[in-house]
Amino acid sequence: MGFKLTEEFKAKAEKICTQYPRRDAALIPLLLELQKETSYIAEEGMDYSRVKAVTTFYTMFNREPAGKYHLQVCRNISCHMAGAPGLLERLRKKLAIAEGETTKDGLFTLSCVECLGACGLAPVIQVNDKYFENLTAEKVDALLENLRHEL
Ligand code: FES
Incomplete structure (x- = not known):
């Protein structure tokens, strides 16, 4: 058989x-x-x-088709304490998507992930295979703008 x-x-x-x-x-x-x-x-x-x-x-593997830029917000303790929830909320609002969703234009997917191993530089967001550290609301806004202009 x-x-x-x-x-x-x-x-x-x-x-x-x-x-x-x-x-x-x-x-x-x-x-x-x-x-x-x-x-x-x-x-x-x-x-x-x-x-x-x-x-x-392992969160590095996408199980759904992802957008061109996969924004992975670390939600573990150091990042949480350093403001990750606020950054996540900001991304949700700016992109008008929830966690696990992709924008209609296929540009951005938003996810939460476990510790990215860069706790000393919290809060951290991984975009595809690049880390963005010590983030603030302003830096997140600039990051989105830069990614949009990379097109
Ligand atoms: S807690 Fe975010 S990188 Fe470790």
Whole structure:
């Protein structure tokens, strides 16, 4: 019997991943569910489960098509204390989108992420693969303007 990944299994896998605070912890439950479905763990199933668990844990992987600029606002303690909630609110208003959404023109996606590892330079926003640190409301406004002009 060959391996076939059904839509039903994909939906179950999605649900399993949301049940764990650390999504990499979903790997074993995903494999158990897969084994229940197919009676064994085929190579393709291993790949799928590992990839699913990893991509749902690490915020560096987008699971939806993202805008040209992916604004990832750090929400952990140092950034929180240094004003990240205000910056997030400012971005929400300026871009007229909520967290997890992309602007209609496809330019910006807004997300919140866990610690970016630059706590001493909080608050931090990652835009694609670049960090912007020690941010203020004014710097965020300038950042948006610069990104718009990079077009
Ligand atoms: S808390 Fe934001 S970079 Fe660590």
